[in-house]
Amino acid sequence: MTTHKQIFVNLPCKDLPASKAFFEAMGYGFNPQFTNDKGASLILGDNLFVMLLTRDFAQTFTSKTLPDPKGATTGWVCLSCDSRGEVDELVAKAKAAGATIPSEPQDYGFMYGHGFEDLDGHHWELVYMSGTPPQA
Template sequence: MTDALKMIFVNLPVADLEKSKAFYTALGFTNEPRFTDDTAAAMVWSESIFLMILSHDKWKSFTNRPIPPTTSSEVSLALAMESREAVDAMIDAAAASGGTADVNPVQDHGFMYGRDLLDPDGHVWGPFWMDPAVASGEATPPEVAA
């Protein structure tokens, strides 16, 4: 498989599909109607990153493992953002759309900034920004510099 074909589909169980579609739309995802029905919705973040939100019944057709309670944390899904302001805007949109802002302490290291939110089903998302020079390897993060 070439890199051009490498994609990620994050699958998450949701209690209310329509509420979750509205929530993720408010965060900047777009719905792909070709892969959306009354049991699941494809929400697009980029050309290579898709979020599949699945009703509990649909989720249970893929696995017999239990759906974790909304108070647990299995993963934290980090999304690179173009600026610190974009991180803050996503957190604000989450709080205004049924999510919970800043469920963990804000991480501000100067060259990297991140905040965490919960979606309505308790899934943790961590929008973050990193100085492009550090991300590309052109610069060293300050605490790593000798």
């Protein structure tokens, strides 16, 4: 089985300083070693990072068009939390910092989730797993 030691998710953003301020308001920090005026290394946890990249800089990594995430979903970031309370707290912080809350929380018994769309429209999902899913 193939395994990896770190993950870096790259997300283009229209206004890097505003995006940094948004995530700082949620309590996250940035690695200054990998942060400049073109990108910022958002620290989500041990070995979990999101590179927030200006759209112009992000475009240099692909020949494909970068869709506007406010109008198209090509994927989303899902993060585990330690409790339902942490899920709700982070969604509340995101909303206070300017996020859109596209749906109500979902409770599946073994898993509780809620999410937000950041300033650029990227979808972030937060989940708390309290058990194992029922067998199909």
